[in-house]
Structures are given as C-alpha cells and as structure tokens.
Amino acid sequence: MCTEKCFELTQAPAARRAGSSVSRRVALVGGAAVAASAALGSTAQAGERAPAFPGGRHGLRDLTYPLTTTFPAFTPGEEAVRRTVVTIENDGYYLQEWRIIEHIGTHVDAPGHFTLGGRLAPELQPSELVVPAVVIDIADRAAQDPDTVVTVEDLRAFERRHGRIPRDAAVLMYSGWGAKVADADAYRGADAAGTLHFPGFGADACEWLLRRRGIRSLGVDTLSIDQGNSTTFDTHLILTGADRYGLENLANLDRIPKRGATIFVGLIPYEQGSGGQARIFASW
Numbered sequence: 366m367c368t369e370k371c372f373e374l375t376q377a378p379a380a381r382r383a384g385s386s387v388s389r390r391v392a393l394v395g396g397a398a399v400a401a402s403a404a405l406g407s408t409a410q411a412g413e414r415a416p417a418f419p420g421g422r423h424g425l426r427d428l429t430y431p432l433t434t435t436f437p438a439f440t441p442g443e444e445a446v447r448r449t450v451v452t453i454e455n456d457g458y459y460l461q462e463w464r465i466i467e468h469i470g471t472h473v474d475a476p477g478h479f480t481l482g483g484r485l486a487p488e489l490q491p492s493e494l495v496v497p498a499v500v501i502d503i504a505d506r507a508a509q510d511p512d513t514v515v516t517v518e519d520l521r522a523f524e525r526r527h528g529r530i531p532r533d534a535a536v537l538m539y540s541g542w543g544a545k546v547a548d549a550d551a552y553r554g555a556d557a558a559g560t561l562h563f564p565g566f567g568a569d570a571c572e573w574l575l576r577r578r579g580i581r582s583l584g585v586d587t588l589s590i591d592q593g594n595s596t597t598f599d600t601h602l603i604l605t606g607a608d609r610y611g612l613e614n615l616a617n618l619d620r621i622p623k624r625g626a627t628i629f630v631g632l633i634p635y636e637q638g639s640g641g642q643a644r645i646f647a648s649w
Contacts, residue, residue: 428645432470437549474611478639479601486638494630504541514567527624535582539618540564561593568599584612621647
C-alpha cells in the first residue's frame with residue numbers, strides 16, 4: 366500500500382509519535398516479537414509447522430493477480446504503465462518497458478515500508494518467505510460492512526474450529542473483496558469525500574497474533590492490511606515495527622484450506638526495496 370501519508374509516517378522523527386498509543390504498541394509488541402523470533406530461529410517449533418507437501422502434494426493454487434495497467438491502485442495515478450520497446454516482427458525479439466511502483470498488484474510490504482531502519486526486500490530470507498498459512502474468513506460480515514476488520518474474537522473462533530495458529534505462520538484474511546477487483550472504484554470503495562472503504566486487520570488482532578502466536582506475516586485480499594478508512598495505519602506500524610511483512614492484493618484465498626497450506630512468496634528483491642511484486646503460491 367503506497368500513499369503520501371505513508372511516506373510522511375516513515376520519514377517522521379520518533380518524537381512526532383512520542384506518547385501515542387501506537388508508538389507504545391510498536392515498542393512493546395516489536396520487542397516481544399523479536400525476542401520470540403530469536404528463540405524460534407527461522408523455523409517453527411517442532412510439530413507446529415506443516416511440511417511443504419504433507420503426505421504428498423494435494424493441491425496447488427496461485428494467489429497472485431496478473432499485473433495489468435488497469436489493476437486498482439491505492440491512490441489513482443499510481444497504476445502501472447507499459448509500452449512495447451521492440452517486436453519480433455521488427456527486431457527479432459519481444460520486449461516491454463514497465464513503469465510501476467513497488468506497491469501495486471499482488472505484493473509484499475517489507476518492514477522498511479513503514480518502519481524507519483526496517484529491513485528491506487533483499488534482506489527478507491527464503492526461510493521467512495516459505496511459511497504455513499491459515500485463512501480467516503470474514504466474507505459474510507464484509508459483505509454487510511466494508512469497514513469491518515479481523516478481530517481477536519475472529520482469531521479465537523478460528524482456533525476453536527481449526528486448532529491453534531502455528532508460530533511463524535502467515536495469517537491471511539479472506540473478505541471476498543476479489544469479486545470487485547475488475548472495478549477499481551468498487552475495489553477501492555471510495556466515498557464522495559474520497560475515504561476508502563474495504564476490510565483489513567484490526568490493530569488489536571495484529572498485536573495478539575504477534576504476542577501470542579509469533580506470526581511471520583499478515584495477508585489480505587484488499588489493497589491494505591489496514592482497513593480502507595484508516596488514517597493512522599496502526600496495523601502497518603505494529604506489524605512492520607515487529608520486523609514482520611505484509612501481503613496485499615492476494616487472490617483465490619477461498620480456494621485454499623483454512624489450515625494446512627504452505628505459501629511460497631516469490632518476492633522480487635528490488636535494490637533498497639520497501640517491498641515489491643511477488644508471485645505467491647499455496648501448496649497443501
């Protein structure tokens with residue numbers, strides 16, 4: 366997710382947010398999560414992480430949208446632009462030139478996207494990009510309330526039905542928002558005042574997952590891990606402040622198991638990248 370506000374947040378001095386509840390959360394949760402990560406290393410505790418292909422491959426699903434010049438952008442004007450440079454007919458080979466921002470299409474938010482000094486795309490390790498995944502389904506509620514968020518109660522309800530969320534997991538929100546992706550206005554959900562409306566993760570849920578479950582990533586089938594009407598991007602700040610990454614504009618989350626899949630995040634390691642496009646697969 367990319368916006369002028371996000372650049373203001375990432376460049377602001379620490380004093381700007383001193384005393385805020387978000388800053389306290391970032392410090393407390395970040396410290397706890399980093400400590401947990403040190404204890405865990407790059408792998409989950411024994412018995413908690415499913416192997417990449419448990420019992421042989423049963424399913425494989427692409428969670429990536431094709432990147433097009435019409436794919437919805439967080440801010441109008443940030444859409445991808447392409448042109449043909451050479452053709453087989455004229456030059457013997459085919460080549461395009463693209464102009465894209467790092468945060469368009471299916472992509473990763475690296476910790477450095479919102480946290481000053483946070484790790485950037487090339488610094489994320491393969492062990493962090495191949496992780497177990499769970500899917501939290503809030504589609505019924507999102508159909509009635511586009512501003513809804515994943516809550517702690519949603520997470521507890523998931524665990525009552527599907528078991529404990531594994532450490533080092535990617536926790537993915539399925540809201541059904543992909544049905545709107547062909548219509549940029551509907552996908553952004555902007556009202557007359559320009560405020561966006563789409564679901565995301567609540568800050569309390571993000572904090573709970575970091576503290577209680579030691580997760581690796583949050584992912585959504587919308588433009589941002591924060592709900593669209595957020596102006597403070599609390600979930601981004603908490604997640605990246607804990608040295609974790611986000612996944613945005615995921616496809617086909619209704620086509621993978623609620624639990625038991627492993628995702629493979631093929632992140633482009635852009636030099637000094639705050640994130641970037643990724644081909645993401647789920648296998649189970």
